[in-house]
Amino acid sequence: MTFQTDATALDTTRGGHSVTQQALEAQTALLPYALGAFGISLPIYVWAGSHAPNSVWMTGSFAIFAIAWAAFYAVVNWLKQPQAANLTLRGRVHVLAGLIWAAVIGHVALFADNAGPAREALMLVALAGAVICIFFTSTWLPSLLIVGPAIASGPLILLFTSSEGRELAVQGWGALALAFALSLMLNRLLRRQFALAADREMLIAERAGTVEEARRLAQSKSDLVSTLSHEIRNGLSGVAHVLAAAAGRGGRSAPSREQLSAALDAANDLIAVLNTTLDSETAESGRLAVEIRCFEPVSLVHDLVLLNRPNAAAKGLEFTLHVPADLDELRHGAGVADPTRVRQILANLIGNAVKFTIRGRIEARIERVGENRLAIEIADTGPGLTPEEMERAFEPFHRIERTSAGTSGAGLGLSLARQLARLMGGELTAHSAPGVGSCFRLEMPFDAAAEPELAAAPAAASDKAKAERGSMRILIAEDDQLNAAMLRAILEQLGHQVVHAVDGRRAVDLATVCDFDLVMIDGRMPNMGGPQTTAAIRALPGAAGLAPIIAVIGGDADEAAECTQAGADAVLRKPVSLSTVARAVADARAVERTPRTRRVA
Structure with a gap:
């Protein structure tokens, strides 16, 4: 069975429906006809065998024929079961069924050789049975090459080893050789058709995948346009109102400080949305570049905490930073990533925590994870998300209506943050519970022996x-x-x-x-x-x-x-x-x- 298994392994690489699978399916479709052919042959065999002198042996041959027919009927029914989906097992069953009939044909030929006056008639029955079996194994090459010779060997050996009926032996040899040659030609034609069908199915599958990818891209562009239209309309409307007031149009007085501040916030939100959208589209197309180098993570997180602490305090939130003593006092070692992108990820996570947390506190934590990893966590006591909501939150253009109502954003921040983390060899994960809060964890490579590069000076x-x-x-x-x-x-x-x-x-x-x-x-x-x-x-x-x-x-x-x-x-x-x-x-x-x-x- 090694030959059959290797052929299956080779053929299954062609497509969804392989050449082997199609050949076995074609052979399965022919098996009921083979069952009928053997059923029709049984009365002929009984009639011819009734003229044999050995009635006991004839009765045993009939019993063997009936047992083989019943076993073959069981095989036909088994091929309809889910277990038959295994091509290797299915191929072995096909070959085994063929070998059962090879044994039956050999027994019939042996019985015919000792049937006296009925020898020639029964031997013709055996040869006809062998030709039928060769035809029904022609759809699958391993079955034809294994079962065909096994079926033909019994009648041919008995015909050529006997001194009687040399002319019948030559005729039988010619008939079986012709049947085998025609079956090989048919198999060649069928395999070509099966290969074309497999290629066609591959093309159909590729076309379906292309259509699905085009649909996904179209939906992504639609979501992008819808999101940007909403955010741009809101941001520009607020700025336009304030500029109109500043220009004195409509008899309105000059804008107040609060109006100017609101317009500035709207413009900054609009810029943030555009920047995030641009980065997301660049990352989606695989053209987003990161510059990996060593940097000092504690100082980076500390700067972000100081930058966002006034916004948190304005909402009555406590914002703390926890750094283990061993990491804070470490004189060597550095994070290995793009510090600009790490800052972008953490600024997004901290900004979300400040935006969505109504009361309570926000914590930033840094810790070593093993020898070569560093983890930064941003935890809050915000509304929290269910596992389903958290999964959707990481999808592009998805915003959780329960928590994001009344806030700006394109729904791209977390999706982009995860893409950036993976580009740098890290990972962004999260866990959350409704009514308790959320914790986002950024892991990145860490080199304990490296020296961080001097960071660029901030604006101040x-x-x-x-x-x-x-x-x-x-x-x-x-x-x-x-x-x-x-x-x-x-x-x-x-x-x-x-x-x-x-x-x-x-x-x-x-x-x-x-x-x-x-x-x-x-x-x-x-x-x-x-x-x-x-x-x-x-x-x-x-x-x-x-x-x-x-x-x-x-x-x-x-x-x-x-x-x-x-x-x-x-x-x-x-x-x-x-x-x-x-x-x-x-x-x-x-x-x-x-x-x-x-x-x-």
């Missing part, structure tokens, strides 16, 4: 450095006037002097004749794009080619890679804010360039 530190070093002369290359005005306003608020170039060529010309402490270049511009402009400035001689460069991009990972390869020191993604610009400026200023390290396009 950059302001202090700016005060010590004085304001900088900054060149910005931006073709969009609104984006340029926004970036200029932020840089001037940070105390810097700004020169604006409307495209890349103008930026290169200005960098050639003027000394700038920093250059900020839009990634996509007419005439000369961001990477080309960056490379052209890097090629300038002297200090002009060594100035720090920040690429201001729209969020595409490929665009970021092009700009950094061209020589940008830092990447800033639109839409910009005061804190992100200050951090990007600090990152760029931290890079010390020398003529030996200058990259020339």
